[in-house]
Amino acid sequence: MRLSRYFLPVLKETPSEAQIVSHRLMLRAGMIKQASAGIYSWLPLGFKVLRNIERIVHGEQARAGHIPMLMPTLQSADLWRESGRYDAYGPEMLRIRDRQDRDMLYGPTNEEMITDIFRSHVGSYKDLPLTLYHIQWKFRDEMRPRFGVMRGREFLMKDGYNFDLTKADALHAYNRHLVSYLRTYERMGLQAIPMRADSGPIGGDDTHEFLVLAETGESEVFYDAEITELKFGDREIDYDSVEQCQAVLEEFTSRYARTDETHDAEMFAKIPEDRQRVARGIEVGQIFYFGTKYSEAMGATVSDGEGNKVPVHMGSHGIGVSRLVGAIIEASHDDKGIIWPEGVTPFHCGIVNLKQGDAEADAACDALYSSLTALGLDPLYDDRNERAGGKFATMDLIGLPWRITVGPRGLKNGVVELTSRRTGESEEMPPEEAVQRISQIYSANA
Amino acid sequence: MRLSRYFLPVLKETPSEAQIVSHRLMLRAGMIKQASAGIYSWLPLGFKVLRNIERIVHGEQARAGHIPMLMPTLQSADLWRESGRYDAYGPEMLRIRDRQDRDMLYGPTNEEMITDIFRSHVGSYKDLPLTLYHIQWKFRDEMRPRFGVMRGREFLMKDGYNFDLTKADALHAYNRHLVSYLRTYERMGLQAIPMRADSGPIGGDDTHEFLVLAETGESEVFYDAEITELKFGDREIDYDSVEQCQAVLEEFTSRYARTDETHDAEMFAKIPEDRQRVARGIEVGQIFYFGTKYSEAMGATVSDGEGNKVPVHMGSHGIGVSRLVGAIIEASHDDKGIIWPEGVTPFHCGIVNLKQGDAEADAACDALYSSLTALGLDPLYDDRNERAGGKFATMDLIGLPWRITVGPRGLKNGVVELTSRRTGESEEMPPEEAVQRISQIYSANA
The missing domain is CATH 3.40.50.800 (Anticodon-binding domain)
Structure with missing residues (x-):
């Protein structure tokens, strides 16, 4: 691209509304423009980075055998009433009424919708395992949107959903996601550390967040310094192998690493003192195993080959695609500006x-x-x-x-x-x- | 992809709710699933076709020198009040109120937002010409959504906007879009005929629709049979050349071709009788030149190099990306199913x-x-x-x-x-x- 023909509206002044460096640099570099509170237009340079991140996510999802599709942004409230989350979700859900007076909402996540697709089309254990995902815009009506694309209201997320016959199969899907996420972040030039997390409104027992260390991170994190030495690197992995995926999970969760939400001071104290680290981190992804929570509530069952109809075991797995643009900048910049990792740079x-x-x-x-x-x-x-x-x-x-x-x-x-x-x-x-x-x-x- | 690992939920029965062949075939081939009225999930096979269409659109836009970006789905009502369209638009606009009681809307098009971006960042004729575009989900709250993705409420559209110093420059941009659209549709295996059209709520004098002939088309069309013999083919074109683009426009609009909205029975009667055709067509795109309608209303001016601030001349140009999936099927199927053109086929x-x-x-x-x-x-x-x-x-x-x-x-x-x-x-x-x-x-x- 010749710059004389491009649209790169860099700013000389530092915008006063931006509190953190990624927000300042994205505005100054002409990557984004605020459209309304927490809602951004992606100017050409920013859009290129966003697409590069999407490309890496799609590539690593394909490698793991997960299947891309696309669900719409607007959802019917009825589906969310089935799971009980329509009333439970609170004011962050953007509720909409259409011209026929039907209750709709702008999807903050897609567990209900994907479960509905599954129950409509799949009836046998023979069609399992199955992992479907999409990359789609979501909306959460944050009370105080801030930090640019890091905490926007309209944001782009990859969310994937696994359907399995047994808990063991679903835990393999969980591990497979952990492995593919490690690869995904490394290809973006990021080290994202899996940390034991709280499940929040998604539900479920098993969940890890992926955090990128950065001074401006919203979470306080506590970890064993040894964990930052682990790299996935270019090792080959067979995503069908339960053992191989399990081994990666064990390796990358073998050292203490937690956010303040799940921090255990006693366990932390047992780490040799010179390896104890307290820092801040940015959440860039999360994986969940939540079993039959949605499949039971919504009747997503399969025949198990022995004459029984059983609810499928599920999990959901997210990557904050638009947020990553900010997170990468937080992790990689100097006083002159951004320093793009080769994997995501808008121009080579x-x-x-x-x-x-x-x-x-x-x-x-x-x-x-x-x-x-x-x-x-x-x-x-x-x-x-x-x-x-x-x-x-x-x-x-x-x-x-x-x-x-x-x-x-x-x-x-x-x-x-x-x-x-x-x-x-x-x-x-x-x-x-x-x-x-x-x-x-x-x-x-x- | 091995089918045993894919998600291809084909249906044996013909779904009763589908009135036209593309809708029936998309449901039967497991390409889409209705989420709510006029809102669809794109199952893996459908998503692949949608992506292929996007890829062709991006490729041809790049060739024409147009610059990709991405605007959000939700917009502030205030912008639309500036242009006067917030009140004018009618019940097809999905109006939303957020938790802070701000009036928002789900964008049906983006003239206001792109004009706002332009006026915030561009002040000189030296930065012109400029054409920005995006491919983004839109919403029009149709009273009676039907025909599957052909007339959905949430739909994917490419919309591009040109900014030029003079009317002559803007008409070149118009012609450039016409040329690139001809190439775009041909790469998808479609013949789309440019027909003189009505401008509707976008405004402006110069506008052409692109119509694909199909029995199920929503528009009645009248044309000279000679126009269907014109092919753009693989000729080389310099998109910067005013003469070359103008020549293509003249060639492809030299024969009578109009929809019922602009039909002129007298002109039609002058065509030799054996070449008069009355048929039906599906609209798959439209280009507009509307001059300074938005730039004047919203103060999008540039200095003209002679000390004056002048409003820029604009146009907007759309391709119905999700609708095209249906249109291609309408134009290419038999009684056994779909026949994908090589350019968009989900698998080779x-x-x-x-x-x-x-x-x-x-x-x-x-x-x-x-x-x-x-x-x-x-x-x-x-x-x-x-x-x-x-x-x-x-x-x-x-x-x-x-x-x-x-x-x-x-x-x-x-x-x-x-x-x-x-x-x-x-x-x-x-x-x-x-x-x-x-x-x-x-x-x-x-």
């Missing part, structure tokens, strides 16, 4: 032309742009007629991980400059080599 | 194993599956333990354009059968050749 690299209008510099930039796009890469070429300082500041603010700087002086020696946003280090090299290097970085990250 | 081909459990047949199917997926293709392998007749009926119903049939008898001679869903013709060939043929078909369609 920036090209800065130090002397727009100089025939040689323009030609070199055009050639770089063509070579990169021919390799399937997506560069942002700052072809505006602006000072170098302003171009660098914009690139630093929007946080592309790599920048190629092209100027007449370097070109005389046949070189351009490749700069890492993270380290700030620059290296001179021929343009073809810069293209090669960037291509290698992203193939390693694919 | 089906693999039918005539004797599941036979070691050789299973191995041949597995090998086919691996070869196809290694080439980036997405086959649906019916690995269920069912009769051949049932497997064929399912494949015919869900409409994959190509089927590979594998059985012990053919394998003895080293062949499988490749069948075209459209023609019904089958050909025997070695498995490798079938893979090659399918790969070639889809590279030609990429």
